Amino acid sequence: MAKKSQAEGKIRGSIVNGIFYPSEEDKLRSLLEKLLNESPEKPGNAFAIVSPHAGYSYAGGIIASAFKSALKRTIKYIVIIAPIHNNPSNGIFLPESKFFLTPIGSIPVNQEMVEEMHSCSTEILCKDLPHLEEHCIEVQLPFIRHLFPQASIIPVLLGNSAMRNIKMLSNALQLTFSPHYMHTLFVITANMSGYIREEDADRETELLISLIIEKNWKGIVAQKENKTLSSCGAGCIASILSFNNVNYRLRVIEQNSSLSIEQNRKKKVNYASIAIYNEENDGV
Numbered sequence: 001m002a003k004k005s006q007a008e009g010k011i012r013g014s015i016v017n018g019i020f021y022p023s024e025e026d027k028l029r030s031l032l033e034k035l036l037n038e039s040p041e042k043p044g045n046a047f048a049i050v051s052p053h054a055g056y057s058y059a060g061g062i063i064a065s066a067f068k069s070a071l072k073r074t075i076k077y078i079v080i081i082a083p084i085h086n087n088p089s090n091g092i093f094l095p096e097s098k099f100f101l102t103p104i105g106s107i108p109v110n111q112e113m114v115e116e117m118h119s120c121s122t123e124i125l126c127k128d129l130p131h132l133e134e135h136c137i138e139v140q141l142p143f144i145r146h147l148f149p150q151a152s153i154i155p156v157l158l159g160n161s162a163m164r165n166i167k168m169l170s171n172a173l174q175l176t177f178s179p180h181y182m183h184t185l186f187v188i189t190a191n192m193s194g195y196i197r198e199e200d201a202d203r204e205t206e207l208l209i210s211l212i213i214e215k216n217w218k219g220i221v222a223q224k225e226n227k228t229l230s231s232c233g234a235g236c237i238a239s240i241l242s243f244n245n246v247n248y249r250l251r252v253i254e255q256n257s258s259l260s261i262e263q264n265r266k267k268k269v270n271y272a273s274i275a276i277y278n279e280e281n282d283g284v
Helices: 025-038 056-068 111-118 128-133 138-147 163-183 198-213 217-225 234-241
Strands: 002-004 010-012 048-051 077-083 092-094 099-102 105-108 124-126 152-158 184-189 248-257 270-278
Touching (some): 010 128, 025 056, 025 138, 056 138, 056 248, 056 270, 077 138, 077 163, 077 234, 092 111, 092 163, 105 138, 105 152, 128 152, 152 234, 163 184, 163 217, 163 234, 184 234, 198 217, 198 234, 198 270, 217 234
Parallel strands (some): 077 152, 077 184
Antiparallel strands (some): 048 270, 092 152, 248 270
16 A cells, blocks of 8 residues: 655555565565575566566576566666556556565655656556556566665556557557667566466467567567457556567577466466567676
């Protein structure tokens, strides 16, 4: 929930600490270090990353590998693009809150960038309620606070994955951040499938990853609209891949599923970390 204090502004408090990740500062820092140290991924220059939004016991290693792929860069702005799980509507939602809280410290929201994005369309709204109810941005925040303590964030929630919404988000992101690409990291939070039958999850994941590698963002939107993809976050991925001023190279870093923890062979969620590079900017 949002509360007041830090330098006169609303703070978006944590809602899944103690559930998705430890609520105690020392335990969380230790876990983050463990996950990062155990990841075989080397620090790199990823322009954007795809990172899951599951609990750390399920996908913490995958999340760590995604962030390590961008760790060589000097990052000032981190744009977190996430889906709305419950009753997604038309529109794009930016926060009113000035800070997002984690057990290892608060992270400032970049107000200038929020205002600039807000000005791009009347359907881009500054509204806290969707952010207060949604966990998928929060899951990324401890890694951001730990690895990029000087960065500010721009949390973005995408409503439904209709083509119109995707284009509106893509245009707003390019207009706002093109001058700042060198120091901006885009974090797309997405699972590769919903919690569905194992064979369906694997088929959908194979389809989604093939579309991502092909940079076929229109295909992702079409499959999402046809309900052949259950991935929460597929539309967010499409919004980045549709940039017309970036030459992308993509790499799937690591994949896993909820079966690493659960032994229910009837249903599962698939996860993946993906690094997206801007080849026109020296790997950035």
